Amino acid sequence: MLINSKIVSTFAVLFAALMFCSCDDGRIYDEDNANSDGFLVRLKGTLTGLNTWPENYSIVVAGFKSGTDYRVVAKDIPQSHEGKALSVEMSRVSSDVQTIELCALNRFGERVATFYSQPAEGVRDELTIDVGELDVSAFAAIQTMLFDNSCTGCHGAGGAGIGLDLRKGHSYDALVDMPSRKITDKKLIQPGNAEASVFSQVIQTDVSANWKMNHSDMLNKERTALLREFIDAWINEGAKK
Ligand code: HEC
Known part of the structure; x- marks a missing residue:
C-alpha cells in the first residue's frame, strides 16, 4: 500500500510538472488561494523612540482603507525592538487595504500619527517596505503633526x-x-x-x-x-x- 501510494503520488507530481512546465514561475496553482488569504507585508528598518509613547498607544505596521482612520489590520512593534534592526511581518492583508503605514494607534485602533505610508493597491503576494532609520517617538509625532504644520x-x-x-x-x-x-x-x-x-x-x-x-x-x-x-x-x- 505504502509503495503504491508513493508511485501514485510520484505520477501525480510528474503529471503536474508536465502540465505546468510551460509556465515560468510555476506558482499559478495557488494564485486563487493567495488572493483569498491576502498578501504579506514585511517592514524593515531601525526605529527609535518606541518607549516614549504613553500607555494605551502602540506603534504598529497597519493597513487602512481610504476615508477612515481605523485600521483594517495591524501588527504591534514591541518596545524591545528599540534601536535594533527589525523585520516585522504581517500576513493575510486583505486586498481592499489601500495603504500600509508605520503609525501610532490609540486603544480603539484609530490612527493618531503616521510616520511612513506606502500605497498597497494592486499588491498580490508580498510588499516589502524599508523605512531605514526612523525616529518614531511621541515628540517626533508632535513636531511633525502639530508644530511644523x-x-x-x-x-x-x-x-x-x-x-x-x-x-x-x-x-x-x-x-x-x-x-x-x-x-x-x-x-x-x-x-x-x-x-x-x-x-x-x-x-x-x-x-x-x-x-x-x-x-x-x-x-x-x-x-x-x-x-x-x-x-x-x-x-x-x-x-x-
Ligand atoms: C500667528 C502667529 C502664531 C501662531 C501660528 C502660533 N502662535 Fe503661539 N503665540 C503667538 C503670540 C503672538 C504669542 C504671545 C501672545 C501674547 O504675548 O499675548 C504666543 C504665545 C504662545 C504660547 C505661550 C508662551 C509662553 O511663554 O507663555 C504658547 C505655549 C504658544 N504660543 C503655543 C503655540 C502653539 C503650540 C502653536 C501651534 C499650534 C502656536 N502657538 C501658533 C503667536 C502665534
Whole structure:
C-alpha cells in the first residue's frame, strides 16, 4: 500500500510538472488561494523612540482603507525592538487595504500619527517596505503633526511668538520644564501634569482668547482632537523625549 501510494503520488507530481512546465514561475496553482488569504507585508528598518509613547498607544505596521482612520489590520512593534534592526511581518492583508503605514494607534485602533505610508493597491503576494532609520517617538509625532504644520510660522527664529521656538531640534528644550512668559507662575510643560501646563492649555482651552494671538480659533478642533488627547497623555506620563 505504502509503495503504491508513493508511485501514485510520484505520477501525480510528474503529471503536474508536465502540465505546468510551460509556465515560468510555476506558482499559478495557488494564485486563487493567495488572493483569498491576502498578501504579506514585511517592514524593515531601525526605529527609535518606541518607549516614549504613553500607555494605551502602540506603534504598529497597519493597513487602512481610504476615508477612515481605523485600521483594517495591524501588527504591534514591541518596545524591545528599540534601536535594533527589525523585520516585522504581517500576513493575510486583505486586498481592499489601500495603504500600509508605520503609525501610532490609540486603544480603539484609530490612527493618531503616521510616520511612513506606502500605497498597497494592486499588491498580490508580498510588499516589502524599508523605512531605514526612523525616529518614531511621541515628540517626533508632535513636531511633525502639530508644530511644523501650525506653529513654526510664528514660533521660529525670532518671529512673532514671544520668543518661543517650536522648530525641530529646539522645541523640546524650549517647552519641557521651562517657565511660561504669559502665565509666569506656570511651566509650559510640567511633566506629569498636563492640566497645569501652559502649552496644553493653549491647545486645549481658550486661555489665549485675550492674548495678542488667540490660539483657540487656530486649530481645527475636530481634526486635531485625537492628537491633543494623546499630547495630554504624553505629558501626564512624564513627557518622555
Ligand atoms: C500667528 C502667529 C502664531 C501662531 C501660528 C502660533 N502662535 Fe503661539 N503665540 C503667538 C503670540 C503672538 C504669542 C504671545 C501672545 C501674547 O504675548 O499675548 C504666543 C504665545 C504662545 C504660547 C505661550 C508662551 C509662553 O511663554 O507663555 C504658547 C505655549 C504658544 N504660543 C503655543 C503655540 C502653539 C503650540 C502653536 C501651534 C499650534 C502656536 N502657538 C501658533 C503667536 C502665534
